[in-house]
Amino acid sequence: MKIAVLPGDGIGTEIVAEAVKVLRALDLRFEMETAPVGGAAYEAQGHPLPEATLQLARQADAILFGAVGDWKYDKLERQLRPEQAILGLRKHLGLFANFRPAICYEQLTHASSLKPELVAGLDILIIRELTGDIYFGQPRGRRQAPDGHFPGAEEAFDTMRYTRPEIERIAHVAFQAARKRSRRVTSVDKANVLETFQLWKDVVTEVGKRYPDVALDHIYVDNAAMQLVKAPKKFDVVVTGNMFGDILSDEAAMLTGSIGMLPSASLNAGNQGLYEPSHGSAPDIAGQGVANPLATILSAAMMLRYSLNQPEAADRIESAVQHVLAQGLRTADIWSQGTTKVGTRQMGDAVVAAI
Amino acid sequence: MKIAVLPGDGIGTEIVAEAVKVLRALDLRFEMETAPVGGAAYEAQGHPLPEATLQLARQADAILFGAVGDWKYDKLERQLRPEQAILGLRKHLGLFANFRPAICYEQLTHASSLKPELVAGLDILIIRELTGDIYFGQPRGRRQAPDGHFPGAEEAFDTMRYTRPEIERIAHVAFQAARKRSRRVTSVDKANVLETFQLWKDVVTEVGKRYPDVALDHIYVDNAAMQLVKAPKKFDVVVTGNMFGDILSDEAAMLTGSIGMLPSASLNAGNQGLYEPSHGSAPDIAGQGVANPLATILSAAMMLRYSLNQPEAADRIESAVQHVLAQGLRTADIWSQGTTKVGTRQMGDAVVAAI
Ligand SMILES: CC(C)[C@H](C(=O)O)[C@@H](O)C(=O)O
Numbered sequence: 016m017k018i019a020v021l022p023g024d025g026i027g028t029e030i031v032a033e034a035v036k037v038l039r040a041l042d043l044r045f046e047m048e049t050a051p052v053g054g055a056a057y058e059a060q061g062h063p064l065p066e067a068t069l070q071l072a073r074q075a076d077a078i079l080f081g082a083v084g085d086w087k088y089d090k091l092e093r094q095l096r097p098e099q100a101i102l103g104l105r106k107h108l109g110l111f112a113n114f115r116p117a118i119c120y121e122q123l124t125h126a127s128s129l130k131p132e133l134v135a136g137l138d139i140l141i142i143r144e145l146t147g148d149i150y151f152g153q154p155r156g157r158r159q160a161p162d163g164h165f166p167g168a169e170e171a172f173d174t175m176r177y178t179r180p181e182i183e184r185i186a187h188v189a190f191q192a193a194r195k196r197s198r199r200v201t202s203v204d205k206a207n208v209l210e211t212f213q214l215w216k217d218v219v220t221e222v223g224k225r226y227p228d229v230a231l232d233h234i235y236v237d238n239a240a241m242q243l244v245k246a247p248k249k250f251d252v253v254v255t256g257n258m259f260g261d262i263l264s265d266e267a268a269m270l271t272g273s274i275g276m277l278p279s280a281s282l283n284a285g286n287q288g289l290y291e292p293s294h295g296s297a298p299d300i301a302g303q304g305v306a307n308p309l310a311t312i313l314s315a316a317m318m319l320r321y322s323l324n325q326p327e328a329a330d331r332i333e334s335a336v337q338h339v340l341a342q343g344l345r346t347a348d349i350w351s352q353g354t355t356k357v358g359t360r361q362m363g364d365a366v367v368a369a370i
Numbered sequence: 371m372k373i374a375v376l377p378g379d380g381i382g383t384e385i386v387a388e389a390v391k392v393l394r395a396l397d398l399r400f401e402m403e404t405a406p407v408g409g410a411a412y413e414a415q416g417h418p419l420p421e422a423t424l425q426l427a428r429q430a431d432a433i434l435f436g437a438v439g440d441w442k443y444d445k446l447e448r449q450l451r452p453e454q455a456i457l458g459l460r461k462h463l464g465l466f467a468n469f470r471p472a473i474c475y476e477q478l479t480h481a482s483s484l485k486p487e488l489v490a491g492l493d494i495l496i497i498r499e500l501t502g503d504i505y506f507g508q509p510r511g512r513r514q515a516p517d518g519h520f521p522g523a524e525e526a527f528d529t530m531r532y533t534r535p536e537i538e539r540i541a542h543v544a545f546q547a548a549r550k551r552s553r554r555v556t557s558v559d560k561a562n563v564l565e566t567f568q569l570w571k572d573v574v575t576e577v578g579k580r581y582p583d584v585a586l587d588h589i590y591v592d593n594a595a596m597q598l599v600k601a602p603k604k605f606d607v608v609v610t611g612n613m614f615g616d617i618l619s620d621e622a623a624m625l626t627g628s629i630g631m632l633p634s635a636s637l638n639a640g641n642q643g644l645y646e647p648s649h650g651s652a653p654d655i656a657g658q659g660v661a662n663p664l665a666t667i668l669s670a671a672m673m674l675r676y677s678l679n680q681p682e683a684a685d686r687i688e689s690a691v692q693h694v695l696a697q698g699l700r701t702a703d704i705w706s707q708g709t710t711k712v713g714t715r716q717m718g719d720a721v722v723a724a725i
């Protein structure tokens with residue numbers, strides 16, 4: 016088994032180092048190989064996703080990814096910016112199924128912006144389609160407007176698209192995930208305005224008929240953004256497209272108040288996967304040894320479970336994380352009065368010790 | 371001066387009736403004419419936006435709109451569904467500038483999902499572009515996928531587009547609005563992924579140079595969805611496109627906990643405007659006399675201020691609403707222990723009395 020380790024930028028290197036430490040502590044047989052990605056790769060090799068990094072990722076069974084991005088690359092042309100690395104990996108590896116849990120840990124309920132009773136025990140699984148939609152749809156670009164309000168004016172445009180099989184496969188992923196949970200799926204669309212999401216709604220409904228044991232409902236994206244704030248616990252498995260999923264999964268993650276705790280997985284049809292924390296590269300705190308490594312450590316657990324077929328090892332990591340939380344150890348982002356503030360490394364060490 | 375009154379569906383008729391009562395109580399000289407819209411118009415005349423209704427709206431100085439929509443129209447073809455009425459009015463009247471305030475009323479702070487300290491005094495103005503973007507972009511439709519992951523498969527697609535002048539005019543609206551407030555504008559984009567929003571960001575930045583007294587910052591839409599939950603009071607004027615504005619304005623409205631209080635305005639270049647509550651037609655409580663008419667009454671106040679040049683009359687309505695809140699009168703949606711629960715009509719009567 017081979018894991019490609021892509022730490023990336025900002026706090027990426029620090030948090031990935033802790034996850035690697037935890038993986039090693041498990042004493043399993045797999046190979047890990049590190050490669051640069053994002054801004055770090057651009058600096059070293061002139062491209063955010065160098066060919067060698069992509070090759071390594073292709074050959075690996077799983078990818079452990081840190082984070083990419085920094086303000087300082089904002090002026091680069093789009094194709095060279097760090098985010099292109101993650102978009103490129105998703106595209107080239109066909110990582111169409113993105114799992115983003117929004118879980119509110121019992122000990123961290125108070126960290127949420129929401130009143131505790133609204134988030135205590137929250138456990139939503141957002142399943143976001145990750146290789147289609149307006150993220151990758153062609154054509155796109157700049158031109159003179161061919162028609163519209165200002166014909167002839169400078170215009171930029173993108174194309175939102177979904178084919179039936181793309182919707183079908185992500186719908187199956189959602190229904191199957193729901194079978195392992197509370198058998199409820201909410202599909203988010205904007206069928207009242209968009210052709211793309213009318214097809215989305217139709218296809219999800221059809222696929223749903225093959226899962227008579229799973230309850231399906233549909234909600235418009237604007238209403239979903241509201242209901243997440245109003246009553247997040249009403250949701251269980253949420254399935255949606257790439258663009259809406261980007262927005263809603265971040266909103267849901269922030270509801271928990273502890274985005275530094277949330278892992279994610281992006282899988283392809285062969286269960287090869289990329290695992291990364293839900294948070295970003297946080298350049299403002301990079302290099303200070305204060306970042307929370309738990310989202311990355313929990314991403315490593317997801318990796319063991321989904322791509323490396325090591326569910327017991329995944330359980331061991333997750334129990335160890337529960338244990339350090341119970342011990343009262345907290346990085347700055349989740350610290351509160353009465354708990355013990357620790358740095359990135361101490362947190363990683365504590366998880367290793369608990370294993 | 372002529373006001374087109376379009377009550378629409380669900381609670382629309384009930385809440386608009388109260389706003390009309392309040393307008394009459396002001397004893398100003400204007401004509402009001404009512405016409406059917408949405409599902410009601412479809413039932414009566416076979417189309418959600420009949421030609422006569424559109425004509426009335428065109429000729430009026432302002433439109434007082436209730437709400438449209440009901441589950442029972444879900445099976446109709448898209449062009450006949452109630453929402454098409456509002457999309458049609460926006461398009462035909464060129465109502466490109468949508469103002470959606472998210473205000474947390476002092477007496478209603480507890481109604482928010484968020485902890486009181488995070489929302490007390492909240493006052494965000496979301497300015498959403500309303501006639502462009504993927505809402506109206508052509509081409510759109512269904513076809514066989516010309517390329518992509520599943521060439522030849524059934525595909526649905528839409529086009530996101532913005533021209534430079536469309537972005538310029540909404541940016542000017544935002545900067546000018548900010549001058550009447552705290553001189554801060556946040557522009558929301560997804561320039562890291564979308565061509566359309568790279569142009570958006572570029573143009574807003576350029577226009578911003580003409581307002582050196584207004585601070586401008588840029589945020590990605592996913593991050594905006596997070597920051598609204600985490601620290602909503604950091605925002606003041608937020609400007610964004612039609613699709614992102616749909617999602618974020620609803621999220622922001624719900625943060626206040628009292629969407630039944632929030633008005634909205636949609637203006638064209640000639641200050642002709644459509645005024646409607648931020649909430650929907652709520653078919654589940656329609657006809658029961660329990661809906662909150664205050665968002666519609668406050669929309670009437672916005673109408674007096676923006677389209678009818680009657681700022682004092684607008685002030686009178688807004689003060690009257692403050693007064694009834696201070697009296698402790700509450701409709702069911704904002705009721706809490708220790709306040710007096712009233713119905714739609716009683717609430718309208720109380721506002722009239724306060725005027
Ligand atoms: C970095 C960016 C391109 C990316 C996205 O929009 O998908 C990020 O926001 C995410 O959610 O992983």
Ligand SMILES: CC(C)[C@H](C(=O)O)[C@@H](O)C(=O)O
Pocket residue numbers: 207208237453456457616
């Ligand atoms: C009804 C619907 C078409 C509309 C929109 O998406 O714009 C609504 O959600 C709104 O925000 O006014």
